[in-house]
Amino acid sequence: MTYIIVPISAPTPQVMMDLADLAVELGAEAIELRVDALTGLAGPVVAELIAGLRQRSGPNMPVMVTCRDKRQGGVLDHPLSNRIDAWVSAIRSGVDFVAVDLDTFRLARVSGQVREALAGSASTHLILSAHSWEGRFTDARRSYDECVDAYPGAIPKLVYTANRINDCFDALDLLRDGLGDKVVFCMGQAGLVTRLLAKKLGGLMTYASLDPASGTAPGQIPLDQMKGLYRSDAINADTEVFGVIGDPVAHSMSPAIHNACFGDLGMNRLYLPFWVAGGRDEFFAFLDAIRARPWLGIRGFSVTVPHKQSALEYAVATGGQVEPLAVRIGAVNTLLLDPQGGIAAFNTDYIGAMEAILSGLGMRRDDLRGRPVAVVGAGGVARAIVAGLRDAGAQVTIYNRTVSRAQVLAEEFGCAYAPLDDLAKVKARLLVNCTTMGMHPDVGTMAVPAEHLRPEMAVFDTVYNPPQTQLLRLAAEKGATCIDGVTMFVNQAQAQFRLFTGQDAAPALMREVTTRSLAGASPLAR
Ligand code: NAP
16 A cells, blocks of 8 residues: 655644645545644644544544654754654654654664654554755665664655656665565656656655645645546556656646546556656666666657657667658657567657648548648658658648758758748648747747638648647638647647557547646647
């Protein structure tokens, strides 16, 4: 059993009690009373608090009492004697867990009184904790063993800041290898995955806050996110894990989309955000570490900016299978991992775009053969779409602000190219915007002047934030057929989901979650 524990920190017992009630109502599986936040800290106050909580939440709600030193992240600076009173009272009140940091426990005064109280208690477990706020422990296993060895039956709690994703593996290894109950996770944005994987790997507890404002440590997420977005109730040792690798990744819509669809189909799968900051080396080291740990159950990744080229290189370098068109595009956005460490790599961006075009025009792929298409832009998305269109035999002209970039792309894929000014003469009936113009926050800009839009045209804007760009609004006013970037986005996510699971996600659900996420998304959302 892994408890989702909610820390309650407030200056008075009454407020603590009210917040604890709220946490229980919202689905907390254990409560941590951070009594170092109480202004009038004293043994009887702690005893009363525990009794009150027991009365209100019943005997089955595990309660932990923690009283941190200010240097160890405590809220207020209490004299050691008051803190000892708090621990001893908590133990005598029969609290389930009492947490003491290892350095403090080593003081003879503390260990003597805590040990004596524990000797008379049948119900309290001692948690001995070690924190490293700056980064990894020099030797995480040694620090863990020190907690275990300091008191027979102590539950070790090891918490440190992951400054980068590859710092997380010490914690994940301890979660898997450490015997008995343990609490191990990383703080910080990069460490979020350790909090979410604790349940799969059998950690005794993982923390969640009551709401976004009341977190007690960096990287703690609210309870409703843990239970809703990350479906913590459905996670167990058999859960297969997927995720998005990117930098930034915090505002990615992909966890919301894939987790909702896993849930909808009752799948034992979880999708996480892996914040892989840094370049190719960090990305390669991350994938090496994942593949060396098949027990993590990681089966696939979405890959986004800036790692799509590195993902292709990695798949090639490790002898993986790579979809041929992805090799021509020079980037992949989907990786599949088999339990033996084998890799397969795909690009679903062009698939998403091609499906959007075909469904928008009511055509089959063969109908694109020989059809003139104007692609505006020569960046990464243009490249994927040009590759898809050329593969289907379309006649593509690439228009770009920087003409030399259009030329390079055109020569590689056998297309024509032209400056943006030439859009005035465009004859193609399908026009695809692959520039960033019109994207939030520059919503008033357009790559194609309104006077060049005609009713017989179909206009596909790959920009999806906002869903209806100025280009699409004006194209619709002219009577043109419009295809939006959300359709491409949803299609590429559908294609990924199919690769991940072999099944189709409900298209309406994918679109609904995407639209909902976009309504509250940052411009970096992906
Ligand atoms: P990119 O590689 O940075 O390329 C940007 C393109 O926009 C270049 O061709 C650039 O021209 C052009 N551009 C930028 N500012 C311009 C301006 N002021 N005037 C004229 N041209 C300008 O970007 P990308 O990764 O290809 O992404 C392009 C768009 O695709 C983004 O808006 C993104 O939201 C969208 N996208 C959609 C999906 C989807 O699933 N719907 C997925 C990914 C991306 P120069 O070469 O002259 O700089």
